[in-house]
Amino acid sequence: MTSFEVIIIGGLGGPSESSTQCFMVRPFDSNSVKSLCVDGGSGVGHIMDTIAVSNEELNVDDDEVNDDFHNYFKTLDWFRHDENNNYKYASSKRIKLMHNTSKQAQNNNPNIKVGFSNKLIEILNDKPTILQKAYSLYQGIESYYITHPHLDHINGMILNSPLMFERDLPSHKTLYGLEFTTDALQKHVFNDIIWPNLSNQDSSNLHIETLKESQVHKLRAFPNWEIIPFKLCHGTKVIDGSRVFSTVYVLRDKINKNAVIFFGDTDYNQHIDEKDTGYDLLNSFWEYLVNNIPLNEIRGIFIECSSACNYRDEQLYGHLSPQHLIDNLKDLHDKYNKKSKSEFDLNVIITHVKMVPTNTDPRITIIKELRTIAETIPELNGIKFYLALNKHRFIL
Numbered sequence: 248m249t250s251f252e253v254i255i256i257g258g259l260g261g262p263s264e265s266s267t268q269c270f271m272v273r274p275f276d277s278n279s280v281k282s283l284c285v286d287g288g289s290g291v292g293h294i295m296d297t298i299a300v301s302n303e304e305l306n307v308d309d310d311e312v313n314d315d316f317h318n319y320f321k322t323l324d325w326f327r328h329d330e331n332n333n334y335k336y337a338s339s340k341r342i343k344l345m346h347n348t349s350k351q352a353q354n355n356n357p358n359i360k361v362g363f364s365n366k367l368i369e370i371l372n373d374k375p376t377i378l379q380k381a382y383s384l385y386q387g388i389e390s391y392y393i394t395h396p397h398l399d400h401i402n403g404m405i406l407n408s409p410l411m412f413e414r415d416l417p418s419h420k421t422l423y424g425l426e427f428t429t430d431a432l433q434k435h436v437f438n439d440i441i442w443p444n445l446s447n448q449d450s451s452n453l454h455i456e457t458l459k460e461s462q463v464h465k466l467r468a469f470p471n472w473e474i475i476p477f478k479l480c481h482g483t484k485v486i487d488g489s490r491v492f493s494t495v496y497v498l499r500d501k502i503n504k505n506a507v508i509f510f511g512d513t514d515y516n517q518h519i520d521e522k523d524t525g526y527d528l529l530n531s532f533w534e535y536l537v538n539n540i541p542l543n544e545i546r547g548i549f550i551e552c553s554s555a556c557n558y559r560d561e562q563l564y565g566h567l568s569p570q571h572l573i574d575n576l577k578d579l580h581d582k583y584n585k586k587s588k589s590e591f592d593l594n595v596i597i598t599h600v601k602m603v604p605t606n607t608d609p610r611i612t613i614i615k616e617l618r619t620i621a622e623t624i625p626e627l628n629g630i631k632f633y634l635a636l637n638k639h640r641f642i643l
C-alpha cells in the first residue's frame with residue numbers, strides 16, 4: 248500500500264547552485280496542494296520547472312522536442328558533447344539518449360514518474376500561468392524539515408520566504424530542525440543582516456521550531472503522519488576540527504505504518520568524537536530502525552552518496568561514497584537478519600551527488616558502482632537503487 252508521493256524539487260549536492268536538495272512530500276493521491284518539504288535547497292524556480300514537465304508523456308519515438316523537454320533534461324544535459332567535443336544545444340537525438348539514461352537509472356520502475364501528478368496539476372487548473380501555479384504550490388508547503396543549515400539545503404527556502412507575506416497569496420510556514428539547525432537559522436540567516444528577520448514576532452507568518460532528538464513530532468498539517476529526527480555526523484569544522492552535525496528524518500504514517508527515511512548529509516565516519524572510538528550515530532540509528540520498524544514497512548530510504556569510489560576518504564569532506572554506503576547497508580542487513588530472517592528488499596534512492604566536471608554524469612557513475620558492488624554481496628541483491636533525479640516523482 249502506497250502512502251507517500253515524494254517530488255524531487257532538487258536532488259543535487261552542488262557545487263553548482265542549481266537544484267540542490269529539496270524533497271516535497273505529499274500524501275499519495277491527495278486532493279490538496281498541502282505538502283511538507285525536507286530541506287529547502289531549491290524552491291519556486293524549480294517547482295516551475297517541475298510543473299513545466301508535468302503531464303508530459305516522455306515518448307522517445309517522438310521527433311517533436313519542445314522547450315519542456317529541454318527543461319526536463321537541463322541537468323542531464325550538462326554532460327552533452329558531440330563527436331568533435333563541440334558544445335551545442337541538445338538535439339532531439341541527444342535528448343532521446345538522455346531519456347534512455349534516465350530510464351536506465353530508474354530501472355523502468357512504473358512508480359517513478361516525471362513532474363507532478365495529473366491530479367495535482369488539475370487542482371491548479373484555475374491558475375493560468377506557471378508562476379501562479381508554482382506560487383500556489385509554495386503556499387501549500389506547511390513546513391520545512393531542515394537536515395542541517397548548510398546553504399545547499401536552505402538557499403531556495405530563504406530566497407522564497409518573502410512570498411509568505413505576498414499580498415494575494417500569503418501563507419504560514421514553520422521551519423523545523425534540531426537545535427544546531429534552528430539556532431543557526433535564527434542567528435546567522437534570519438538576523439536582519441544576511442536576510443530580514445521574518446520570524447521576529449509570534450504573529451509572523453514564519454515560525455522556527457526546535458525538534459528534540461529521537462522524539463516523535465506530530466504533524467499539524469497531516470494528522471496521520473509523524474516525524475522523528477536523529478542526529479548524524481557530517482564532517483568537521485575547518486577552524487577547530489570539532490564535529491559538524493546533520494539529521495536523518497523518519498516520516499511515518501500512523502495508520503498503515505509505512506515509513507520513508509530522508510538523510511541529510513552523512514559522514515562515512517559517524518563516531519561522535521571522530522577518532523573512531525566514540526559513539527557511532529549511524530549505527531545507533533540503524534538499531535532504532537531494526538527495533539522499531541519492520542523492514543517491509545520501509546517504503547524507501549533517500550540517502551546521499553556524494554562522490555564516486557575514486558574519491559579517497561579525506562576527499563569526501565563528511566559525505567558517503569558507494570563503498571561506504573554499501574558497508575552501511577550490509578550492516579543494516581545484518582542487524583535485521585539477526586532479528587528475523589527475511590528477504591532484504593529495500594528501495595534506496597541516491598541523492599546529493601556532487602556534480603564534478605567528469606566526462607560522464609557522476610550520478611550515472613555512482614549508481615553503476617553501487618549496483619556493481621551490491622551484486623557481489625548476495626545478501627544485498629534485494630536492494631533496488633534509484634536516483635533522486637530532479638523533477639522526478641516517487642510513489643512509495
Ligand SMILES: [Zn+2]
Pocket residue numbers: 260397399400512599
Ligand atoms: Zn549538502
Ligand SMILES: [Zn+2]
Pocket residue numbers: 395397481512
Ligand atoms: Zn552539508
